[in-house]
Amino acid sequence: MEILLxxxxxxxxTAAAMAWAGWSGRKGRDExxxxxxxxxxxxALSQEPPARATGVARPRDRSTGIAVRPSRRAPGAGPR
Known part of the structure; x- marks a missing residue:
């Protein structure tokens, strides 16, 4: 029986949540x-939507699914 404690x-x-949900959802509140x-x-729907900022669209990089980190070695340096 102790294993069920x-x-x-x-x-x-769960019982507290059920009681709170029942109390907060009762009828006649803030009608x-x-x-x-x-x-x-x-x-609100008849108003004109706000203007959007128009900027230069950058071309999207095509994702290959592989993460590649840039090399930190100087260009032209041979392998170590």
């Missing part, structure tokens, strides 16, 4: 007028 903390946390919310959404 490790189940007590997860069961307690919003549906018509007012729809009017706000329609006003």
């Amino acid at each position: 490790w189940l007590v903390p997860p069961a307690a946390v 919003v007028d549906r018509e007012a919310a729809l009017a706000r959404m329609a006003a």
